Amino acid sequence: MFGREYRDLADLLLNNARAQNYYKGLPDGVQQAISHNSSEIRTMKSLRHFAKAAEKTNC
Numbered sequence: 605m606f607g608r609e610y611r612d613l614a615d616l617l618l619n620n621a622r623a624q625n626y627y628k629g630l631p632d633g634v635q636q637a638i639s640h641n642s643s644e645i646r647t648m649k650s651l652r653h654f655a656k657a658a659e660k661t662n663c
Contacts, residue, residue, distance in 0.1 A: 607647065607648075607649075608620070608647070609646045609647050610646050610647070611646065612642055612643050612645065612646060613638065613639070613641075613642035613643075613645040613646075613651070614642065615646075616645060616646060616647070616648070616651065620648065622648065623648050623651055626648070626651065626652070626655075627651065630655055631659075631662070633658070633662045634655055634658040634659055634662060637654070637657075637658035637661065637662065638651070638654050638655060638658055641654055
């Protein structure tokens with residue numbers, strides 16, 4: 605499953621338990637920021653990238 609590309613964030617979270625667990629562990633503010641870019645997040649790598657960027661802006 606590593607490296608697989610999904611349609612969007614919803615598809616990634618629905619079909620990838622690892623991504624779902626990672627997302628659930630993020631603070632609410634980071635989850636909200638990520639949801640604004642949901643159509644651009646199609647891989648676990650992009651989810652981590654957007655989460656790190658969101659964490660920096662929410663600090």
